[in-house]
Amino acid sequence: MSIFINKKTRTLIQGITGRDGSFHAEQMKNYGTNVVGGVTPGKGGTKVAGIPVFNTVAEAVKETKANATVVYVPPAFAVDAVYEAVDAGIKMIVCITEGVPANDMMKVYPYVKAHGARMIGPNCPGLISVDEAKMGIMPGNICKKGSVGVVSRSGTLTYEAIWALTLAGMGQTTCIGIGGDQVIGTNFIDCLEAFQADRATKSIVMLGEIGGSDEEDAAKFIKKYVTKPVVSFIAGQTAPPGKRMGHAGAIISGGSGLAADKIVALNKAGIPVAGSPTEIPVLLMEALKTKKVAKSTAKKPVAKKAAAKPKKKVAKKTTKKTTKKK
Amino acid sequence: MKIHEYQAKQIFAEAGIPVPPGKVATSPLEAYTIAEELNKPVMVKSQVHVGGRGKAGGIKYAESAEAAKVLAQKILGMDIKGLTVKKVLVTAAEDIISESYVGIILDRATKRPVIMVSPAGGVDIEQVAKDTPEKIFKLAVDPEQGLRAYQARDLASKLYRDMSQVRQAADIIMKLYKVFWDVDSSLVEINPLVTTPGGNVVALDAKLNVDDNGLFRQGDIAKMRDIDSEDPAEVEAREADLSFVKLDGSIGCIVNGAGLAMATMDLVKRYGGDPANFLDIGGSSSPQKVLSAFKIILADPNVKAILINIFGGITRCDDVARGIVDAFKEFKPEVPVVVRLTGTNEKEAAKILKAVNLPAGETLDEVVKKAIELAGVERE
Missing domain, CATH: 3.30.470.20 (ATP-grasp fold, B domain)
Incomplete structure (x- = not known):
């Protein structure tokens, strides 16, 4: 089991004849993704890595019954590619492109929503449902099949966390990079909701960074709706205010978007925050153990109160430990 | 990107938003001429990319053209929160209700x-x-x-x-x-x-x-970008297509990916050091980018050690390793360099790095600690 995509997802690649598109078409195919076609205007009828290329998304959908697409189109045309996918009836759109103007995103976002589609990104590495399918550029070899759901605003930092989990023997269900821009199609809450509903996912890792208030919103959401253990990591504690740290969305502006505020909000919601990516699996194991203890004791109604107490204590301990180390 | 007040006013004026008349000056004499043309009391306003200009004494009222000249003399060259004033806007003063x-x-x-x-x-x-x-x-x-x-x-x-x-x-x-x-x-x-x-x-x-x-x-x-008002190292980095932000510490960082670059800086701080910069070489891994990164970081006299952290996904570790070897040949860095290359083609990378006697492939936490140790930062 996994979220958003699986073995059956019929994937298109928009911009398949470009440098990035052709390279990753092959990588995606090798991973086992059901890539059914590619789209590049004017290149219809050709093939890339054995994948048929079409002139338009509508034509590709008609011929292949594709229901998902990955966009590798340059920033000036990426949003147009998203509109084209939506108009062709595609419901799952992953936009890898970095450098999409925020104003374009503000316009396309409501359009995607109104058509019942989901957009992931832009400026994201995409997602992998482990051993099933990958849409985007994440290296598949670092993942291992398991029960952890991973969601992140970053790329390589996500790989670092996934790799730490894999080395610790903690495999993943789906790993998603939602993108580092200011306006993105899918946020933390959308992914948390999906992971909570997915039976195969037993715990969640959420990797945030400075800028905006998505982490704070996610903390509130987790406290209210997520019963699975969540561990977090926040990048950018040493970032100066007013400077864009690589990602368009990673900026502390007007005293908001600070890493420290996000960590406080997460800790308040009982979510341990790791001090280093390598600490993530350690904290997650602790959280899973506590959860089990709480669950087994909770079976007896009398023991319910007693079970709730140690759980809280442990959560506090982890919080203290992480703040101390910082 | 930020633009100056005088540039923003020009855009506003073209859009039909009423702004007081005025022009930008780079010398006291120019300020005098503009004030004389306006033929009324003026404001002399420093043009720097920072808030609180008024409080810092960078915005002044001048009764006459002569006074505008004297004030421009004073404000031009002034330091406001670390930025030197190179331009002033001379604009008609308005009575305000x-x-x-x-x-x-x-x-x-x-x-x-x-x-x-x-x-x-x-x-x-x-x-x-x-x-x-x-x-x-x-x-x-x-x-x-x-x-x-x-x-x-x-x-x-x-x-x-x-x-x-x-x-x-x-x-x-x-x-x-x-x-x-x-x-x-x-x-x-x-x-x-x-x-x-x-x-x-x-x-x-x-x-x-x-x-x-x-x-x-x-x-x-x-075209309105004012390179003079930016950190020269940041300008150079942008031209080399690198994401770079200058900081005050002593550990120079070269990383691929913005999130990982931030996390690497945070770890430096966590283990008792201070990062000298944020630097993301981006997704593609051309050796040239590594070379540019070395050049920019080595120009910072505060840097006592360089920490390279690459998680190869799309970025190939061997490409980065080649860039490091080139940089060693070209710049002969005197400060210690600590490298961690993991992921795609890491074995090939390790072989390449042997040529310059650099071990690679340790864990992130280890290399960060080692960089701090080599930089001679005293642990708190």
Whole structure:
């Protein structure tokens, strides 16, 4: 089991004849993704890595019954590619492109929503449902099949966390990079909701960074709706205010978007925050153990109160430990 | 990207937003000439990319052209929060009856442009938001439908009672909204928006930030970039297509990916060191980028050690390793270099690095600690 995509997802690649598109078409195919076609205007009828290329998304959908697409189109045309996918009836759109103007995103976002589609990104590495399918550029070899759901605003930092989990023997269900821009199609809450509903996912890792208030919103959401253990990591504690740290969305502006505020909000919601990516699996194991203890004791109604107490204590301990180390 | 007040005012004026007449000067003599042409009292305003110019003494009133010259002499070359003033705007001084605030920001939470107005203008709006949030009125505009005239009127009526002024302010808000979209802006601000004794509503100040991602289609605005007002190392990094931010520490960092670059800096701090910079070499791994990164970091005299952290996914570790070897040949760094290359082609990379006697492939936490140790930073 996994979220958003699986073995059956019929994937298109928009911009398949470009440098990035052709390279990753092959990588995606090798991973086992059901890539059914590619789209590049004017290149219809050709093939890339054995994948048929079409002139338009509508034509590709008609011929292949594709229901998902990955966009590798340059920033000036990426949003147009998203509109084209939506108009062709595609419901799952992953936009890898970095450098999409925020104003374009503000316009396309409501359009995607109104058509019942989901957009992931832009400026994201995409997602992998482990051993099933990958849409985007994440290296598949670092993942291992398991029960952890991973969601992140970053790329390589996500790989670092996934790799730490894999080395610790903690495999993943789906790993998603939602993108580092200011306006993105899918946020933390959308992914948390999906992971909570997915039976195969037993715990969640959420990797945030400075800028905006998505982490704070996610903390509130987790406290209210997520019963699975969540561990977090926040990048950018040493970032100066007013400077864009690589990602368009990673900026502390007007005293908001600070890493420290996000960590406080997460800790308040009982979510341990790791001090280093390598600490993530350690904290997650602790959280899973506590959860089990709480669950087994909770079976007896009398023991319910007693079970709730140690759980809280442990959560506090982890919080203290992480703040101390910082 | 930030542009200066005089540039933002030029854009506002072209959009039909009333701004006081004025011109930019780089010398006291120029300031004198502009003030003389205006033939009335002027304000001499420093043009630097930082808030609080007035408090720092960078905005002054001049009764005459002669006084403007003296003030320009004083302000040009002045240091405001670490930035040297190289230009002043000489602009007609207005008599002010009231000061209010109008701004439009890209709101990440609603994914819409949000217009904010407040009758409490002329002061730091973030402070107003903190102390008296009831004095700020907001409207999230539907980006597909655009701003309606009645909505602008409604906002303007929060600022003024006089109907003529409400109409003028509504017109300014409509035009400002258009500017916001037309120039791919991430923030436009008029603080203060003033009323004059004659009953006119005028934009006394102007602030405009442009979304870097929109610059490719904003040729005229991209040209407004003032390289003089930026850190030279950051300018060099941008030209080399690197994401770079200068910091004050002693550990130079070269990383692939923005999130990992931030996490690496954080780890340096966590283990008792201080990062000298944020540097992301990006997704592609051309050896040239590594070379440029070395050049920029080695130019910083504070740097006592260099830490390279690469998680190869799309980036190939052997490419980066080749770049490191080239950099060693070209720059012969005197400071210790610590490398961690893991992921795609890491074995090939380790072989290449042997040529310069650099071990690779340890864990992230280990290399960070080692870099700090080699830099001779005393542990707290």
